[in-house]
Amino acid sequence: MIDWPDQLKRDLLARRVVVFLGSGVSKNSIGQDGETRPPLWVEFLNSALEKVGGRGTSHIKKAIKENDLLHACEWLKNKMEEEWPPFLRAKFVDPGFTPAEIHKVIFNLDQRIYLTPNFDQIFENYVNGVTGGLVSVMRYTDPDVHNFLREDRTHIIKVHGSIEHPAELIFTQHDYAKARVSHSAFYDVLDACLLSHTFLFIGCGISDPDLNLLLENHRFNFPNSRPHYLVTSSKVPKDMVNSLRYNRNLKCLTYDSKNHHTELFDSLKVLASIMDNVAPVPAELGVVN
Incomplete structure (x- = not known):
């Protein structure tokens, strides 16, 4: 079982935790056929590679x-051109x-802010x-997305966009570079969130360029800040564990x-149980003046 830190529990009770859901959480879901699961990034790319065929793809491999x-x-x-959006829908x-049950237990953590790149x-x-339908769902492109920091209602923020708006997805080198310039204010909001809340990363890898940059900037700009938490397999090498703590806090x-x-799953249920006797977030409330 995960030994949840006391500080994380205190922050959870104070609703000062941002729950960050990665693709490993979605991987627990199953499609209507009883077999298909959402692809992880490498799985998705390999399936796209199969679709475009082998000719002229050695550099992609x-x-x-x-x-x-x-x-x-x-x-x-670029190779798929107009076939890209239908392919995304076919996969996601x-x-x-x-x-899955893990989605339910994560929502039972009962925090105000849930971020996800999924x-x-x-x-x-x-x-x-x-x-x-009382919970607000917003994308990084929404002009009023910054309000999630101050509103009392529960928010789910799609930090890389939503499949319903494929043109806005942050998925490629070009997408990341464009988003950092066109939506720099959103990244300022994320930076403020890192200062004011404790992040709990669940089902996440450690390769997201924007997130890594934010964490590294935060680590060295505010070296005495309390750590954020990454839930991960015990198979992660100790050197990597030390690097994550030293370089990204x-x-x-x-x-x-x-x-x-x-x-x-069992550890998350134990963590969520501490919220059982706490009054729930009033999801129906809007902006409090």
Whole structure:
């Protein structure tokens, strides 16, 4: 079981935790066929590679192998042209993914702010279903997205966009560079959020360029800040654990990933249980003047 830090528990009770859901959370969902699961990034790129065929793709294969995923994705997108949006829907929407138990227990953490880079709509569909649509869902492109920092209602923020708006997805090298310039104010808001809240990363990798830059800037601009927390497999090398703490102020909370990550799910249930006797967030409230 994960040994949850007391400081994280205090922040959770004070609703000062931002829950950050990565693709590893979506991976727990299953499509209507009872088999298909949402792809992780490398899985998605390899399936795109199969679709475009082998001719003239040796450099893309090399990029994927060397973990240069942003360029690989950009080149695949360019090759597919107008077929790119339908391919995205085929992978992230058409299977009809249903929420998993982990989505439910994460929402039971009962925090005001949930951030996710996931394109799919699995988490927000579940949340809107159980709340009657009272939770705000916003994209990084929304002009009033900054309001999530001050409003009392619960927010889900799609930091890389939503599959329903494929032109806005942050998925390639070009997308990342464009977003940093065109939506720099949003990244300022994320920076403020890192200062005012404790982040809990669940189901996340450590390769997101924008997130890494934000964390590294925060670590060295505010060296005495309390750490944020990354929930990860105990298989992560100790050197990497030390680097994450030293360079990004991320404290790793490790668990045994055997038996389909059962230990993670059980640990999250224990963490969520501390919110059982706390008054829920008033999701129906708007801006408090």
